[in-house]
Amino acid sequence: MRGWVTQASCRYLDDVEKNFFFPVRSDSEEAAHALRICEFCPVIRECLYEQLCRDVAHPRAVNDRWEEIFGGTRSRERRAIAVWVCKSGKSLDEVFDLIAAGARPCEGDCGRLLRPQGVRAGAMPGTVAIAAGGMCKKCRWKKSE
Ligand code: SF4
Numbered sequence: 001m002r003g004w005v006t007q008a009s010c011r012y013l014d015d016v017e018k019n020f021f022f023p024v025r026s027d028s029e030e031a032a033h034a035l036r037i038c039e040f041c042p043v044i045r046e047c048l049y050e051q052l053c054r055d056v057a058h059p060r061a062v063n064d065r066w067e068e069i070f071g072g073t074r075s076r077e078r079r080a081i082a083v084w085v086c087k088s089g090k091s092l093d094e095v096f097d098l099i100a101a102g103a104r105p106c107e108g109d110c111g112r113l114l115r116p117q118g119v120r121a122g123a124m125p126g127t128v129a130i131a132a133g134g135m136c137k138k139c140r141w142k143k144s145e
């Protein structure tokens with residue numbers, strides 16, 4: 001067994017709470033609850049790493065998959081991170097550092113990573129500024145067309 005699994009915060013939850021990690025809707029209270037549990041999980045990095053590796057290796061399975069919370073991210077967010085990893089040529093470890101520093105994938109379809117409000121471009125190379133609605137300027141503009 002992978003050693004880190006024994007430290008997972010979701011490991012000893014009851015069945016009701018475990019189901020929160022597979023919510024019907026990604027913006028539901030259940031999903032928010034699961035994300036809060038991940039936030040304080042000591043093995044969030046290992047968990048996200050493993051899931052991202054699966055997503056990169058099996059992109060078709062990801063597209064068909066229902067909502068699943070892993071490593072503090074929703075399916076859609078992991079999909080965007082996986083696309084960004086492939087496009088940017090960065091290693092997963094580099095991406096982790098960016099995610100840990102608050103970078104998030106654009107909610108549009110550009111596959112780019114947004115840096116948090118107020119952070120300079122030079123402090124997070126390879127990221128773009130956030131415009132509104134969790135999107136970069138380009139995706140925001142495309143959506144309002
Ligand atoms: S990060 Fe979340 S899904 Fe992953 S092991 Fe921890 S609590 Fe479970």
Ligand SMILES: [Zn+2]
Pocket residue numbers: 106107108109110111112135136137138139140
């Ligand atoms: Zn975008």
